[in-house]
Amino acid sequence: MAHWKIASVVLAALLAGCASSPGMGKRAASSDWIEPGQAVLGAAAAPREGVTGMFVMTVKATGRADEMMYLNSEEDYRDPRNLSIEVTPDAAAQLERGFGAQPSGALKGKRILVSGTARRTRIDFFVGNRPTGKYYYQTHVRVEQASQIQIL
Numbered sequence: 001m002a003h004w005k006i007a008s009v010v011l012a013a014l015l016a017g018c019a020s021s022p023g024m025g026k027r028a029a030s031s032d033w034i035e036p037g038q039a040v041l042g043a044a045a046a047p048r049e050g051v052t053g054m055f056v057m058t059v060k061a062t063g064r065a066d067e068m069m070y071l072n073s074e075e076d077y078r079d080p081r082n083l084s085i086e087v088t089p090d091a092a093a094q095l096e097r098g099f100g101a102q103p104s105g106a107l108k109g110k111r112i113l114v115s116g117t118a119r120r121t122r123i124d125f126f127v128g129n130r131p132t133g134k135y136y137y138q139t140h141v142r143v144e145q146a147s148q149i150q151i152l
Contacts, residue, residue: 030056036073036083039118040139050119055141056152057083058111062104069104071112077138085114085149086140094146111152116141 033056034042042051057073064070069092074082087095087103095103118141125134143149 033113034118036139037081039083039141040081043118043120043139044137047120050117052117053115055083055085055114055116055118056111057085057114059085059107059109062108064104071104071107078136080136082138083118084138084140085112085143087143087149091143091146091148095149098146107149107151113150113152114141114143115148116143 032054034051034053036055036057039051039055057071059071059073061072061075061077062070063072063077067089069087069089070077071085071087072082073084076082077084092103095106099106118139120137121140122135123138125132
């Protein structure tokens, strides 16, 4: 009879754990959000898999390169503490339709919540279209769907 009591306690604990997990469509609690500094450190510690979660930041700068739009947590995208949100052209078009304006302008200065995976990205230096052998790392979260970004 005691094994039924143990099984009941284990089942109740498992169900309670499931009930406390944020579901799809619900906003995660702010304690579950990953700040840019945490994202950078986590991605550096797990370079292959990165860090998956909900990232919170204020968009301090924006930019474009190779058809991608970037939303940055720091004024200088080369700052080692910077978290860059890399927005694909399709996601940028979806955001533009939703905002009725360019997302880079609509999001600058806003606090946003982004779902995805933060990964270290190697940035090589080139001179005359030839790699110099010098590089540094940035931390990027790739956004392929507008639904990955929420304004807080």
